[in-house]
Amino acid sequence: MTDRTLIRNAKIITCSAPGTDSAPGTGTGPAVIADGDLLIEGDRIARVAAGRIEIDSGSARVVDLHGATVLPGLGDAHVHMSWPLDFVFDHVAVANAPAAPHALDVAAVARTFLESGYTLVVGAGVSQPLDDVRTRDAIERGLIPGPRVVPSGTMITERGAISADTGMTTVVSDARDLREAVSRQCDTGVRALKLFVSGDGIVPEYPSDDLYMNDEMLAAAVDEADRYGAFITVHARGSDSVAMAARTGVRVIHHACFLDDKAVRELEARRDDVWVCPGLHYLYAMVSGHAEPWGVTAEKIERSGYERExxxxxxxxxxxxxxxxxxxxxxxxxxxxxxxxxxxxxxQRYVELVGMSPQEAIDTATRNLGPLVGLDVGQVRAGHLADLLIVDGDPLVDITVLQDPDRRRAVVKGGEFAYVNPRMFP
Ligand SMILES: [Zn+2]
Structure with missing residues (x-):
């Protein structure tokens, strides 16, 4: 018999558009269910209902949430699992660390994502070539806890461009080179390739407005990735790099700090097939001096131009x-x-600095991600994978609830309780 779990008495943030079939049988349910039940069968959500779902007693395990909140498991689209829990800024040291202890560091990061409510991560470049792929495999084999992983590979940059001389990137010169690099990484299992197409003010010799690669190269990369069911993501801070990425079919544009009319028009033209992942908290933390204790001085920030960015x-x-x-x-x-x-x-930054509603902010980590990765995730909806986060409190009232480990009751991945807060359920 299929495993069944009935989750009772929950506030459910479905992250489905109002009027879709996320709510119960009617086809016209609300996006938020104030008091509902949710039935999981195997790895999928079978039913979501306002009020009670009546089933034969004994045919399912029943978990009573007494009013706690259920929402889709969260996702992060710009992840470096390679960076250990004690990482500061020494990329080269991590790239050259002995492989065995490094793998354990990465496993600890994978576990941290899951325990933080994240059931999906999209890689944005690794420090050692197979970090994401091997970690994904270990998670799928049940060796270590972790989220679903769309693995990235070594970051790819152009000869003479940012990070080309660090020895930890794949350096290419032209479209043919790049196509080969994409193909090689995809052969190892990489599915989210990361390319540098702009500089980054934090390395003043390579300012954010610098443009690297060209249309021909990106089009070749996109085409090659397509053949594997993979996609291209880019580090693009200046508006020219964003426009180029948008018009050549790049799927995820990271940062996109500067946007002119042209860049916005190119993005609009591909609205159904492009995503932007800003990384706002990172910039906020940098310009707020949070990195100062680790040697990122006010003067360095000043030189980076991050304030303007x-x-x-x-x-x-x-x-x-x-x-x-x-x-x-x-x-x-x-x-x-x-x-x-x-x-x-x-x-939290999206709510506080950009003026998103908490629901819109949560959508950036849930429903917006499903179509990117081609999985039925990011909504609490019949037929979708049962990837869920259960928290005390209401993130629609206070978005910071999602950051509080003590309010995190459990994380469900593929229908199984993948994390249960030991402080809450001794
Ligand atoms: Zn990054």
Whole structure:
């Protein structure tokens, strides 16, 4: 018999559009169910109902939530699982660390994501080539706890561009080179490839407005990735790099700090097939001096131009929302000033700095991600995978509830309780 779990007496944030079939049988249910039940069969959600679901007693395990909140498991679209829990900024040291202890570091990060309510991560570049792929495999084999992983590979950059001389990137010169690099990574199992198409003010020799690669190269990368069912993501901070990525078929544009009219128009033209992942909390933390104890001085921040970038990004997210471009939560968590486990701070910034409603902010980590990764995830909805987060309190009233480990009751992944808070259920 299929495993059945009935979750009772829950507030359910479905993250489905009002009027869709997320609510119970009627086809016209609300996006939020104040008091409902949810039936899981196997790894999927079988029913979601306002009020009680009546089933034969004894045919399901019953978990009474006494009014706690259920929402879809969260997702982060810009993840570096390679960065250990104690990571500061030394990328080269992590890239050259002995493989065995490093793998354990990565496993600890995978567990941290899951325990933080994250059931899905999209890689944004690794420090050692197979970090994401091997971790994904270990999670799928049940060796270690962790989220669903769309694995990334080594970051790809152009000869002479940012990070090309670090020895920890794949360096390409032209479209043919790039196509080969994409193909090689996909052969190892990588499905989210990460390319640098702009600089980054934090490395002053490679300013954010720098443009790397060209249309021909990106089109080739997109085409090659397509053949594997993979997709291209780019580090693109300046508006020219965003416009180029949008018009060449790149799927995820990270940062997009500066946006001119042209970039917004190119994004609009691909509205159904492109996502932007800003990483706002990271910039916020940097310009707020949170990195200072680790040597990122006010002077270094000044030189990076991050202050201007931060203001531009806040404004840019407004432009993206107005244009109907889907935004994805995510962004370089894992430094000591944006520590692993604090991932949902990104949602707090969207509410506090950009003026999103808590629901809209939660959508960036849930329903916006499902179509990107091609999985039925990100909504509490019959037929979808049962990836859920259960918290005390109401994130629609206070978004920071999602950051509080003490309010996290449990995380369900594929219908199983993958994490249960030991402090809450001794
Ligand atoms: Zn990153």
């Amino acid at each position: 931060f203001r531009a990004q806040v404004e840019g997210i407004g432009l993206l929302r107005a244009a109907g471009i889907r935004i994805l939560a995510g962004g370089d968590f894992g430094h000591q000033w944006t520590r692993h486990g604090t991932y949902a701070a990104e949602l």
